[in-house]
Amino acid sequence: MPDYDPQLLTLANDVRVACQRISRRVRFESTSDVAPHQFSVLVYLHFAGPQTPTHLASRDAVSTPSMTRTVNCLADKGLVERSQHPDDGRQILVSLTAEGLRVVEETIANRDTWMLAHIATLSPEQLDLLRRAADLLMEVSHAE
Template sequence: MTEDLDAGRAAEALISSLRLLVRRVRQVQVDGELTLPETSALSRLDRGGPATSSTLAKQEQISPQSMGATLGRLEARGLVERRSDPDDGRRVVLSVTASGLEMLRNRRNARTQRLADALATRFTRAELEQLMAAEPLIERLAQSL
């Protein structure tokens, strides 16, 4: 590697910038917005498939009571549904409904649009090209961690 580049300083700068970017992107509001715990539970069900409330609580590192309240709010809004576990009829598994998937999609689309608007209005074509050129490097860095 190049001796005159300081990998430590580069790492600190990237972490600082990426934290700010992620924080700002997460702050994008969407109609009918979900709370952070609701978004997290819904996203986990979307990515991981049906799960029990206790499994989700463990994954999110929160109490089963808190997860139960979160899932209750999501169920009341029609974003998750409860079903008997096909392997053990005594257990209940939760899964994302079509409305829940649409809510997640709307949230992701709103975030993407907000970022695109900022890029289109505050960056030059040359700066956009620099950002696009850096994307594969950032992805490779992420894959190497």
């Protein structure tokens, strides 16, 4: 590890731990029995549209057989459907069903409600600081 300033190392650790704690806690704000890795696929399909299992596997850095098992589980629950790829008959496309969309929207709403309840009592100055921190964390999360 490079020789970093000890205060910077402490800050890096504190930010990482805080993000992990919030992430872990907010994952429980769901009324469905969809596992986090499955929910991640549903959300991606919601925002990106139909995808091949190979693309989904690449995005989540898992093997294609592993993603196929995830897709099969989601299909068994009625949350996704498979259709023939219009340009390549050897491939399938995975897309959300109406029930899959409902699960995504309900879970996101529950998670946002949980977060709102925890920040609603902050002062205007704290909310401004939190807005700036959220912007910075988004920037850090997109850095390569």
